[in-house]
Amino acid sequence: MPPKTAAKTRQSRRSKKPGVAISDAIRLLTEAYGPFENEPRLDPAHELVFTILSQHTSDRNSERAFRNLMHTFGTLEAVAEAEVAEIEEAISGGGLARVKAPRIKDVLGMILELNQGSLDLHFLAEMPMDEARKWLRQLPGIGPKSAGIILSFSLGMPAMAVDTHIFRVSQRLGIIGPKVNADKAHEVLEAAMPPEDVYPFHAAFITHGRQVCKAQRPRCGDCVVSYGCPSRDEEAIRQAAVSAEPAETDPVSRETADNDRPDGQAPGRRRRRKDAPTPVPHTQVVKEIQP
Numbered sequence: 415m416p417p418k419t420a421a422k423t424r425q426s427r428r429s430k431k432p433g434v435a436i437s438d439a440i441r442l443l444t445e446a447y448g449p450f451e452n453e454p455r456l457d458p459a460h461e462l463v464f465t466i467l468s469q470h471t472s473d474r475n476s477e478r479a480f481r482n483l484m485h486t487f488g489t490l491e492a493v494a495e496a497e498v499a500e501i502e503e504a505i506s507g508g509g510l511a512r513v514k515a516p517r518i519k520d521v522l523g524m525i526l527e528l529n530q531g532s533l534d535l536h537f538l539a540e541m542p543m544d545e546a547r548k549w550l551r552q553l554p555g556i557g558p559k560s561a562g563i564i565l566s567f568s569l570g571m572p573a574m575a576v577d578t579h580i581f582r583v584s585q586r587l588g589i590i591g592p593k594v595n596a597d598k599a600h601e602v603l604e605a606a607m608p609p610e611d612v613y614p615f616h617a618a619f620i621t622h623g624r625q626v627c628k629a630q631r632p633r634c635g636d637c638v639v640s641y642g643c644p645s646r647d648e649e650a651i652r653q654a655a656v657s658a659e660p661a662e663t664d665p666v667s668r669e670t671a672d673n674d675r676p677d678g679q680a681p682g683r684r685r686r687r688k689d690a691p692t693p694v695p696h697t698q699v700v701k702e703i704q705p
């Protein structure tokens with residue numbers, strides 16, 4: 415290869431390389447937010463139902479729905495025998511109850527059918543991970559993320575579960591390319607790290623996405639991996655554009671931002687009502703919903 419072409423190829427390879435190695439990102443983010451212990455929280459069948467309830471809703475809503483479902487029926491075997499309308503009523507506080515009730519009923523029915531009348535899914539831990547994932551994915555409404563959650567959180571297997579935060583942070587850091595969709599990201603990310611890194615990666619990236627690398631306004635100034643993040647400048651430019659928008663288009667926002675607030679709060683931030691309920695910590699709720 416002529417020297418000029420070889421140099422060009424090397425340069426283009428260098429420019430495509432993500433700025434932060436995945437192992438460095440896991441280490442730095444774990445130092446910032448960890449350490450993380452993967453302690454199973456629910457048995458696999460309960461985790462599966464909880465995962466269905468948590469689709470497209472907040473943690474708080476899904477926890478409330480799950481707690482009420484177990485309070486109403488006592489066991490998943492009883493849920494499997496219940497009418498869809500009864501399940502729907504029990505999970506009505508969790509959102510999308512009309513969709514999720516028949517799905518829960520169908521999933522439990524199918525497990526009973528495939529697993530000789532038992533809802534015990536611990537046998538999955540004895541299978542090679544790809545087979546266990548395939549088994550779960552034959553169930554209605556169980557995609558790669560839900561399967562990953564059950565295998566990882568309940569059975570301690572090194573399965574990837576890519577949620578919106580993990581997907582966003584991985585894309586911004588250049589660990590996955592812009593054309594990789596969420597389903598494909600499971601394969602790409604799982605192949606990009608050794609099995610023992612999968613859970614720390616999950617916990618570190620999700621925490622980073624929630625606390626610092628937020629969807630609308632990433633706090634790049636507080637980010638421990640910003641030194642090599644290929645999106646850092648892009649995000650700074652986008653944020654500058656976003657903060658300029660209300661001043662030009664929204665007279666109410668402009669008025670709030672231009673005046674010192676007598677309550678000393680940041681512009682646009684609401685004061686918490688005195689009688690508002692105190693938020694319950696997530697860990698406490700998870701403990702309470704253990705069957």
Ligand code: SF4
Pocket residue numbers: 583586587626627628632633634635637638639640643644645646649
């Ligand atoms: S530098 Fe900014 S965009 Fe990049 S990972 Fe950190 S917070 Fe996210």
